[in-house]
Amino acid sequence: MATGKKRRHGWILSVSIIMGLVGCSASDLKENPRIDALTGQLDKIDTVRLKEHSRSDPVTVAEATAELVEDINEPNDAASAVELTLAEVRAAALTNNLDLKIELVEPAIAQQNLDVERAKFEAVMDASIEHRRASDTDSTSRRNSYDVGLSQPLATGGALSVGLPFGDGRSSDADWLSDAAVSVSYIQSLLRGAGTSINTHSIRIAGYQKHAVDAYTKLSAIGILARADIAYWGLYAAQRDLEVRREQYKLAQDQLHHAERKVASGSAAKIEIVRAEAGLASRLEAVINSETVVQSRERELRRIMNRDDMPLNNHIQIIPVSEPDPRGLDLDAEQLVDQALTNRMDMVAQELYLAADELDIELARNATLPDLALQGSYYGGAQSSQLGHAFGDLGHVTSDEYTVGLSALIPIGNRAAKARLQRARLQQLQDRLNRERLEQTIRQQVYDAVDDLKRNWRRILAAEQGVAAAYRDYRVEQSQFQLGLSTSTDVLYSATGLANAQLSRIYAFAEYEIAQVNLARATGTLLGYGQILLDSVNMDED
Numbered sequence: 001m002a003t004g005k006k007r008r009h010g011w012i013l014s015v016s017i018i019m020g021l022v023g024c025s026a027s028d029l030k031e032n033p034r035i036d037a038l039t040g041q042l043d044k045i046d047t048v049r050l051k052e053h054s055r056s057d058p059v060t061v062a063e064a065t066a067e068l069v070e071d072i073n074e075p076n077d078a079a080s081a082v083e084l085t086l087a088e089v090r091a092a093a094l095t096n097n098l099d100l101k102i103e104l105v106e107p108a109i110a111q112q113n114l115d116v117e118r119a120k121f122e123a124v125m126d127a128s129i130e131h132r133r134a135s136d137t138d139s140t141s142r143r144n145s146y147d148v149g150l151s152q153p154l155a156t157g158g159a160l161s162v163g164l165p166f167g168d169g170r171s172s173d174a175d176w177l178s179d180a181a182v183s184v185s186y187i188q189s190l191l192r193g194a195g196t197s198i199n200t201h202s203i204r205i206a207g208y209q210k211h212a213v214d215a216y217t218k219l220s221a222i223g224i225l226a227r228a229d230i231a232y233w234g235l236y237a238a239q240r241d242l243e244v245r246r247e248q249y250k251l252a253q254d255q256l257h258h259a260e261r262k263v264a265s266g267s268a269a270k271i272e273i274v275r276a277e278a279g280l281a282s283r284l285e286a287v288i289n290s291e292t293v294v295q296s297r298e299r300e301l302r303r304i305m306n307r308d309d310m311p312l313n314n315h316i317q318i319i320p321v322s323e324p325d326p327r328g329l330d331l332d333a334e335q336l337v338d339q340a341l342t343n344r345m346d347m348v349a350q351e352l353y354l355a356a357d358e359l360d361i362e363l364a365r366n367a368t369l370p371d372l373a374l375q376g377s378y379y380g381g382a383q384s385s386q387l388g389h390a391f392g393d394l395g396h397v398t399s400d401e402y403t404v405g406l407s408a409l410i411p412i413g414n415r416a417a418k419a420r421l422q423r424a425r426l427q428q429l430q431d432r433l434n435r436e437r438l439e440q441t442i443r444q445q446v447y448d449a450v451d452d453l454k455r456n457w458r459r460i461l462a463a464e465q466g467v468a469a470a471y472r473d474y475r476v477e478q479s480q481f482q483l484g485l486s487t488s489t490d491v492l493y494s495a496t497g498l499a500n501a502q503l504s505r506i507y508a509f510a511e512y513e514i515a516q517v518n519l520a521r522a523t524g525t526l527l528g529y530g531q532i533l534l535d536s537v538n539m540d541e542d
Contacts, residue, residue: 081317082310086232092305093228103220110206110213117206123152143169149183155196158188168387180391181381191369201363205356212352215345222345225526228304229517235297236320237510241503242290248499249287252280252492258481259488272488279492324509326460333450336523340446341439343524350435357428364421371409378402442522449519456512463505470494470501 051058093100130145149163166180193199256276262268298318302310310316341347380400384392411417477494480486520527 080315081319083319083321084232086229086320086322089228089232089301089305090225092307093225096306097224097228097304098306100221100224103217103224106213107210107217110210114203114206114210117203120202121153121155123150125150139171139173141169141171143167154188155199156188157194157199158186161185166387166391176385177383178385178387178389179381179383180387181379183377183379185377186375188374190372190374192366192371195366198363198366201359204359208352208356208359212349215349215352219345219349219524222521222524222526224304226517226521228301229527230514231297231301231304232320232322233324233510233513233517235294235301235318236322236324237507238290238294238297239320240506240510242287242294244499244502244506245283245287245290248495249280249283251495252276252283255481255488255491255495256280262484267484275488276492279488279495324513326457326509326512328457329453331450331453333447336450336519337443337446339525340442340523344442345524346438347435347442350431350438353431354428354435357424357431360424361421361428364417364424368414368417368421370411371407373407374405375407376402376404445522446519449515449522453512453515453519456508456515459504459508460512463501463508466501467498467505470498474498 126147126149128145128147132143132145134141145165145167147163147165149161151159151161153159161184163183164181165183166178168176168178170176188194256273256279259268259272259276263270263273299312301318302312302314310318378400382391382396382398474491474494474497477486477491481488481491516527
């Protein structure tokens with residue numbers, strides 16, 4: 001009767017546990033409040049009224065025109081400014097650039113992936129404990145079982161396990177009886193999965209992947225630092241452009257004053273004033289556009305440097321003080337191509353991919369073999385009335401058992417393994433073609449970069465002559481206007497020619513520097529004389 005009650009209690013307990021687990025439904029989960037706030041915006045689009053964000057009362061076009069002309073005539077030269085050399089920009093980008101910091105995390109991730117693979121041969125310790133109680137109408141028995149073991153995967157394709165099971169128990173019609181044993185088992189693959197090279201495949205692949213990530217990180221770092229140089233020279237050109245535009249605006253103002261004086265003296269028609277005013281208005285727009293370009297280039301340079309004292313919304317003017325220093329160079333394009341093929345990190349990564357392909361083919365070829373394994377085990381145990389005595393008797397066990405055997409698994413047809421091997425070979429073929437294509441692309445990039453450098457050098461020479469000729473033409477037109485032999489339109493047209501010549505010279509100098517940067521980048525290097533060392537992220541420093 002008591003036994004029946006215990007069974008009913010057991011059924012009731014089991015059903016209660018099951019119902020409790022079923023009741024823990026996903027509907028009771030609580031979302032993170034921050035995530036709730038973010039996802040609450042997903043089903044609506046807000047609007048904005050820009051007038052409400054203005055720091056002063058909105059003004060009309062007429063009200064703002066006079067102030068704009070005054071700003072153009074007298075720019076705020078008293079505004080804060082900081083002078084920067086190209087070396088300072090490079091140093092700031094190397095230390096602070098967020099794109100570079102993101103790239104430097106990748107090698108650390110790849111290292112952790114490698115460490116994960118290296119851990120595949122670590123020993124594993126297992127332990128278990130179990131209490132069992134059984135009863136029937138005639139007797140009741142209890143037993144406590146324990147097991148401690150150690151398993152060691154082997155690089156040869158085998159596994160070694162050692163166990164120490166022990167326990168004690170009794171029944172209603174017998175005294176306590178303890179037992180202890182030792183077990184050893186070994187299994188070794190003989191064909192498929194056999195050999196150190198096969199079982200360390202994933203470790204070596206992870207190592208190649210780590211090197212490939214390092215290569216692409218270096219490639220990205222070169223690109224980021226090259227963009228810092230390009231941004232510097234872009235700002236240099238934009239500021240010189242603005243200087244020319246402002247000078248053109250002043251020349252247009254002077255021309256308007258000349259026209260007004262000639263009209264007042266009766267030596268010119270009023271149309272000359274109209275023409276001069278039209279020329280002045282067009283140059284005002286050019287100044288405004290140029291100022292916007294300067295602001296954009298400064299902001300881009302601040303983003304690249306990411307200095308704490310120069311946030312993106314900083315209004316401190318950046319003044320590039322490193323001047324272009326062009327030199328005519330007779331470059332050996334073939335020598336630069338050879339250097340590029342050696343230094344380019346994408347070529348290094350492609351070689352690593354081909355090395356990984358060799359390992360994949362080796363693994364796939366091994367997978368076509370039959371699965372033949374050697375197995376062996378030993379079990380020896382002893383019993384005693386006390387657990388300590390049972391352990392003591394393990395030196396001369398009362399019972400033992402040895403086993404040794406072979407097992408085989410031979411797929412019929414083996415189509416899947418053969419297909420994987422063929423796929424690995426095709427991947428190798430594709431990567432070889434990718435390498436050839438990359439080599440061709442690198443050669444083209446170097447040749448193009450050399451030609452671009454030569455082009456910009458010739459542009460500099462042409463621009464020097466163009467500025468001198470345009471200045472002479474402008475002076476002649478001014479004299480002709482004073483004599484009444486030309487119009488304001490002619491003078492302004494000549495001034496435009498002078499500005500275009502000056503701008504061509506400015507951009508020829510800046511783009512020659514940029515062409516040098518691009519040529520260095522095409523060869524897998526950076527301009528300069530010193531080496532740059534890259535350190536990946538180390539989480540242990542936190």
